[in-house]
Amino acid sequence: MTSLASFPAETLLSIAAYLGIEEYRNFRLTCHTLANASRPLLSLRSFEGLPYRDDANRLDELSRMPSCASRIREVSFNMSCVDDYTALHHLYSRLWWMEAEERTERMERERRIYSELRPRFPMSWSFPDTLIQPMLGRLFNLTSLSLTWVSCPWKPGEGLSPYFSAKTSIQSNMDAVLSKQQAFIDALDSLELPLESLTIEGMVLRSISLGTPGGSGIKSLAKLRRFRVVIKAGIGAPYPYDKLEELVLMMPLLEDLRVEVVPTPWRLEDIREFLPRAALRNLHTFLLAGHGVSEVPAVSNFVLRHAPTLKRLELSAFDNSWSSAWPAISDKFDLESFRLEKLEDLPFNPWHPREHFRFGSEKWCPPSEPPASGDE
DSSP: OOOGGGSOHHHHHHHHTTSOHHHHHHHHHHOHHHHHHTGGGGSOSEEEEOTTTTHHHHHHHHHTSHHHHTTOOEEEEEOOOOOHHHHHHHHHHHHTTSOHHHHHHHHHHHHHHHHHHGGGOOOOOOSOGGGHHHHHHTOTTOOEEEEESSSOSSOTTSTTGGGOOHHHHHHTTHHHHHHHHHHHHHHHHHOOOOOOEEEEEEEOGGGOOOSSTTSSOOGGGTTOOEEEEEEEOOTTOOOOHHHHHHHHTTOTTOOEEEEEEEOOSSOOOOOOOSSTTOOOTTOOEEEEEEEOGGGHHHHHHHHHHTTTTOOEEEEEESSSTTTTTHHHHHHTSOGGGSOOOOOOOOOOOTTOOSEEEEESSSOOOOOOOOOOTTOO
């Protein structure tokens, strides 16, 4: 009689791939042969880590199994958090227009709902910084890494989404954020991962050390082709252009660069240069959001310097910075020589800028102003 051990492991793995979650669990409990053969299916191509689950330790376990680690190509970690004080402040700001008696009653009800939901989402990571480097080092096929401290972990209307604030997600937990960001940068510097895409949302760039002093750059960035960074600017502090330039210059093969800023209510100090030495020969996509009028000439020069290779360009601002600069930029592009593409619906700049210029599929048209009160 033929035993399961006589079947090729690939055949058993193919059978397991057609099973549902419960069926797969029972399949693995049948015997050691089936459990070992179907082990690679414990991991998927993409791994998504959320702050209210024990996903970091889960990824560490998977990385210790070579058959699982080899399947993982993309890793994302959402490390955003909800601050209780901010959550209650948001509650009050939404209810301030009510009559006092009605507002008090509604506030108590909202507080009760929040207190019932909060224990279900502990919003804390249970892995030390020292775990990051060995864990990533075992993911030898990793091509995409995404880290965020400013994106809501829930869909609109679900979980604690009504109480989440991107602006305070970092500020309420700054020491832990800095420690974790530095640990990831150090890991990328020590390892030589085959990364092609890197996203860091909420990066406190001015406070991060970029690689070993005197070194040749962060090793895992040498083959990077796509880089998106959302920078947490300091209140009243200079924008870290020098650090951004230093970081980008470590990516000689970069094709897609996207830079955003978490807005603050105070203006940033004027900066005259924007990536002045950057020469990105393969750059075909450049998206920039959240900058003000002081950066327009420098950014214009950066864009014009890369006009021969650019195929897609988006500029967004929270004021009317680009209205005067855009004609000078667009005149330098030979529109007929560009392959026109349909722009994807990307979650780019979630803070709704006042103006938005696009190049790649359509010419710019001024954003429509909302009608004034009483207008049709």
